[in-house]
Amino acid sequence: MSALNIGSRALTANLSALQVIGHNIANVNTEGYSRQNVTMQVSGYQQYANGFFGKGVEVGTVTRSHDAYLTREAQTTRSVASADAVRLARLEQLEAAFPMGEDGIGESLNSMLNAWADVASSPSNQTARLVVIARADELAARLRDTAGQLDILRESTQLQVKGTVDNVNRLAADLAKVNQRLTEVMGSPNTPNDLLDQRDQILSELSKHVQVSSIPGEGGVVSVFVGGSMPLVLGSQSAKLEAGRDPADSSRLQISFVQGGVKTPLADGNLGGELGGLMNFLHNDLAQVSNMVGRMALATVSVVNTQHELGLDLKGLPGGEFFTALTLPSGVQTSGVSGLTASVGVSDPSQLMASDYELRYDGTNYTAVRLSDGTVSAPAAAVPVSFDGLSFNLSGPATAGDVFRFKPFENAAREIKIAITSPDSVAAASPVKVSPEPGNSGGISIESLYANGPPGGASYGTTEVVFAADGSYSIEVGGTPVLTGQTYKPGEPIEYDGWSLTLRGVPADNDTFTVTPAGPNDIRQNAGNAVGFQALRDAAMFEGVPFGDGYVNIFSDVGTRVQSAQFSSAFSGQVAATAENARANVAGVNLDEEAARMLQFQQSYQAAAKFLQVAQSTFDSLLQTVGR
Known part of the structure; x- marks a missing residue:
């Protein structure tokens, strides 16, 4: 009976090995699958008078080819690569909103300024005056259209953020279920390989959406933290992320960690993954470029209206508004208890910086802070506070700790429009x-x-x-x-x-x-103010850049961001690919190797079957002999 047992065990063991090989081959294209291997072991021995005889082979366990370090590295690098890739994709969409040539804002701006040359040559020419109005209206339309495109891009990015948050929450719930199943099989002496692969694949998908840190527990259970230290998954329990409005700025999204009804805001810099890349684009790239467009619109309205109001029209009257005056948004109190009304106005358009601001009061002095880089104004004992060409004011005395946030350029490009309609009202003459x-x-x-x-x-x-x-x-x-x-x-x-x-x-x-x-008889042939408009082209405006080249400043900023993002995405993508290849080299299925192993165990199976056939024949012969 011993020989028959050895043969049957060998058949069973080699058949199990062939089943595992078949499982590997079937999952060669399954993402996250780790190659499995059968571990063979001796079935033991039996002692006889003339020695110890083995009892054959049996399957010890089925293991998976897995390296925890390489898996973690692949997950981490994937998170960085995903953040860079999604930011690049959004920046390329942003770049499309800023064409050069005839379709660009810069062409419209310079066309408006150049149109004043015809007025300067023939101040009383009604057609030349109408062209000035038409070119200015076209510039306003271009700025409004660009602002609209940025708004559409902002809204679609915010929707993508919310979709990414939903995916994170779904994956967190799935991981909690896998942890529960791992807990249920924790007492088993064998490893639930496919369940562990499922766990690692969920972690990999989570890392794509948000940067996570994981802590392994007993039996393969893993705890996951986001935002630095927030427990997204603890055992079989999962928390959630939420994309809501920032209480201090309703136009901004805020990602919060939600657990037990308590919301904890997460800093954008701690998110990582696609979520971090999208938030970086929203709150840094898009916000900065939007401010640059708004600054251009606000500066244009300010300098053009100022120059126009210095001139005289064909009736000898002082020029009025050329563009409709813009009303800057009021400041919003983000800290403190005073409840004051906060306002901001333009004091010097040539000094404007593309940024949001805060006005702070420490009980003694007021300071304005440029939020784009943290630059602080000189302390002032009272308001208004002048800083970066803006004047910040409050309706009354502040209380220590009061903080007010201002977004002076938020609506400028959306609201710019021409105020003048009659060519007679064009103030081309000098006073x-x-x-x-x-x-x-x-x-x-x-x-x-x-x-x-x-x-x-x-x-x-x-x-x-x-x-x-x-x-x-x-x-x-x-x-x-x-x-x-x-x-x-x-x-x-x-x-x-x-x-x-x-x-x-x-x-x-x-x-x-x-x-x-200038006297009344000088107005029709006086084109001094038209010449003044031409001089605006070379006036230092946007951080020293001439007014006529202001669009180039925006376009170069967007181009620089795209170029930098392309480099970052290519580099981090290559690092992530290298890390994934290293993981796959250990855990992936090699069909050539599996074919060789299949042949090996097929031959072992056939040999075991032959051995069992011989043992059976010998046993039958023995029975026939003894039976006689």
Whole structure:
């Protein structure tokens, strides 16, 4: 009977090995599957008078090819790669909203400024004036359209964030169920390989959506933490994440950890995975670019309206609003108890920075904080506080600890629109004119004169620019010098009392130019303010960038972000692929290897069957012999 038992055990063991090999081959393309192996062991022995005889072979257990370190590394690198990949995809969509060439905002801005050249050439030409209005309206439409595209991108990204949060919650619940099943088989001497593969695959999927840290427990049960230390899965219990509105800023999403009805906000930097990449895009990339577009719209409205209001229209009336004035959003109190109304206005459009702000009061001083980089204004004992070309104010005295958040550029691009409709209302004329004295040498010519600010008094007065023999000049009012020894450079503006005069050529001693208020008969042929609009093109505006090149500043920022994201995504993707390949080299199924093992155990099975056949034949012969 011993030989028959050895043969039957060998058949059973080799058949089990072939079944495992078949299982491996069937799951060669199953994601997360780990190759399984049969461990054979001796069935024991039996002692006889003439020695110890073995009792054959049996299956010890079925193990899986698995390296915990490589698996964790693959999960971690996948989280980083997923964050970079989803951010890159969103940035490429953002880049599409900022075309160059004729379809770009920059082309519209410069077309509007260039249209003033035709007005300067023919101030009374109604068609030229209509073109200025049309070009300005086109610029406003382009800015509104861009803001609309950014809003659509923001909304779709927020929906993707909520979908990702739902996936995280679903996977957390699935992992808790797997932990429960692992607990139920914890007393078994063998390893539930397929269940452990399912656990690891869920962890891998979780790592794609959010960065997790896992702590293994007894019997293969694993606990998972997110956001640094929040227990998403503990044994068979799972918590949830929630995507809701930030209480301090309803336009922002906030990811919270929810357990037992208590919500704990999670910092964007602690999320990782697709969720972290999406939140980074929303709150950094998209927010910054939106602020840049809003800043451009707000600066455009401010400088164009200011220049237009300095001029005179065809009726001799002061220019009104060219664009409809923008109302900046009120500040929102995020800390403290005072309940004050917070407001912000533009004090210097050339100093605007693309950022959100906070106004803080510590009980003694007020400070404004640029949230994009943390820069803080000089302390002020009272409001308003001027910082970055903005003026922050409160309706009353604050209480220590009060904090107010401002988003001055949030609605600017959405709300910009033309205010002027009649060509007669285009203020192309300057309120001042210049006349050379009859006795001038004629070696110097007038290039332009326009108002660049309000006069120091109630109105513009009569002023004389008088040159000396050394080429310097003095400015006289009523024959009395108010500025002397000023250096003259051809083509460089001479500015005084709200006007800018540009001369060219070489002056002679006592050459004089008189600046006086423009009379009613000068309006139709006076194009000074139109020249002033042309000068805006080169005015330093966006962190020193000329006003006419402001769009290039936005486009280059978006391009830099895309280029950086492409590098990060390619690098982290390669690292993740390398880590996954290393894991797969240990745990993956190799068909050539499985074919060789299948042949090996097939031959062993056939040999065991032959041995069993021989044992059976011998036993039958023995029975026949004894039976006689």
